[in-house]
Amino acid sequence: MTTTHGGTARRAIVRRAATRRAATRFGAVAAAVGLLPALAACGGGEPGATASSGAASGTVTLVTHDSWAVSEEVLAAFEEESGLEVKQVPAGDAGTLANQLVLTKDAPLGDVVFGIDNTFASRVVDAGVLDPYTPEALPESAQQYAVGDGGELTPVDMGDVCMNLDTGWFEEQGVPQPQTLEDLMEPEYRDLTVVTNPATSSPGLAFLLGTVGAFGQDGWQGYWERLRDNGLKVDDSWEDAYYADFSGAGEGGQRPIVLSYATSPAFTVTEDGSASTTAAMLDTCFRQVEYAGVLAGAANPEGARQLVDFLVSEAFQADVPGQMYMYPVDDTVELPAEWQKFAPLAENPFTVDPADVAEHREEWIEQWTQTVVG
Numbered sequence: 001m002t003t004t005h006g007g008t009a010r011r012a013i014v015r016r017a018a019t020r021r022a023a024t025r026f027g028a029v030a031a032a033v034g035l036l037p038a039l040a041a042c043g044g045g046e047p048g049a050t051a052s053s054g055a056a057s058g059t060v061t062l063v064t065h066d067s068w069a070v071s072e073e074v075l076a077a078f079e080e081e082s083g084l085e086v087k088q089v090p091a092g093d094a095g096t097l098a099n100q101l102v103l104t105k106d107a108p109l110g111d112v113v114f115g116i117d118n119t120f121a122s123r124v125v126d127a128g129v130l131d132p133y134t135p136e137a138l139p140e141s142a143q144q145y146a147v148g149d150g151g152e153l154t155p156v157d158m159g160d161v162c163m164n165l166d167t168g169w170f171e172e173q174g175v176p177q178p179q180t181l182e183d184l185m186e187p188e189y190r191d192l193t194v195v196t197n198p199a200t201s202s203p204g205l206a207f208l209l210g211t212v213g214a215f216g217q218d219g220w221q222g223y224w225e226r227l228r229d230n231g232l233k234v235d236d237s238w239e240d241a242y243y244a245d246f247s248g249a250g251e252g253g254q255r256p257i258v259l260s261y262a263t264s265p266a267f268t269v270t271e272d273g274s275a276s277t278t279a280a281m282l283d284t285c286f287r288q289v290e291y292a293g294v295l296a297g298a299a300n301p302e303g304a305r306q307l308v309d310f311l312v313s314e315a316f317q318a319d320v321p322g323q324m325y326m327y328p329v330d331d332t333v334e335l336p337a338e339w340q341k342f343a344p345l346a347e348n349p350f351t352v353d354p355a356d357v358a359e360h361r362e363e364w365i366e367q368w369t370q371t372v373v374g
Helices: 006-024 028-033 036-041 072-082 094-103 121-126 140-145 167-173 202-215 220-229 238-245 301-311 314-324 337-342 354-372
Strands: 058-064 084-090 112-117 154-166 193-196 233-235 257-261 278-280 286-295
Touching (some): 072 314, 094 202, 112 121, 121 354, 154 301, 193 238, 202 354, 220 354, 233 238, 301 314
Parallel strands (some): 058 112, 193 257
Antiparallel strands (some): 154 257, 154 278
16 A cells, blocks of 8 residues: 655645744635625536535534644634535545545545545545545546546646755856756766655655656666666655755755645745745646545535635635645645745646556556665
């Protein structure tokens, strides 16, 4: 069973970035609260589902990964408008969450799930864990991230897993910054790169899938062999890679190339906000998408549908960057200023068909382990 630490990575980024953002906090929260009265009118539906009518009440239980976060004001406004009380049940990281949902599908842990990502989406859908439901107000920009044809999963947020650079190190050493996956195999970058294990890390799994997308099912192992032979270091967790081994974290690390997120450079902005001390290699990225869905057998299915509506509402979408350090799927949301400057998304991220991920995930992890760590 795969255990992932993507939640640890995101929690650490949010926690350590909080003091930097305190004076210039993403200002959408107050404005977003004003948008919530429209939620009651934002019914949703799909064939066989009852549209939200505003009649739900009581408690709705939201099962999430450990990186779930929402501003108190935004959640409180939703609860007041809907008449619902949201109870959160954390179930571990994304991989653990998916496993728990499958194991408990006959006695579901709650009414709604948030945090299933595209590396585990097919497994959850194929296991019959979810009831079909698609919000009528699903942003147009979110529709490109749909999984399958049944409408069981609603895209909520997304982000890119990419290699990151300590730009100051390369300037001081007079070494050109690598740009592509292929560059990392070159002799001038020997002993400079640290990544995380896909068997123990969500970013690690995403990066493995990115190399499958880049080099194909017949070529990715050869790529990893060359990385290994070029002095690659592998850590079990993102925190170890970023804070212990990455020179750009300012904590004594010796390697200037690390696996992280496209949003990470917005966390390493200088005190005056004029520059970032790190940069993402945007030609190395794999896009992660996180989904919500109504759990089959939910005790409060009407409340569950209203909560899914809320997760794609303008109010919640505007709250996503500052709370979960991911991009909202609604591309009309105004992003924090430092994101626009220092954390752009990749224009052409690598992708792998979710059906292929479902079929080969464990096989690829085993092959990677045999190839890279022996």
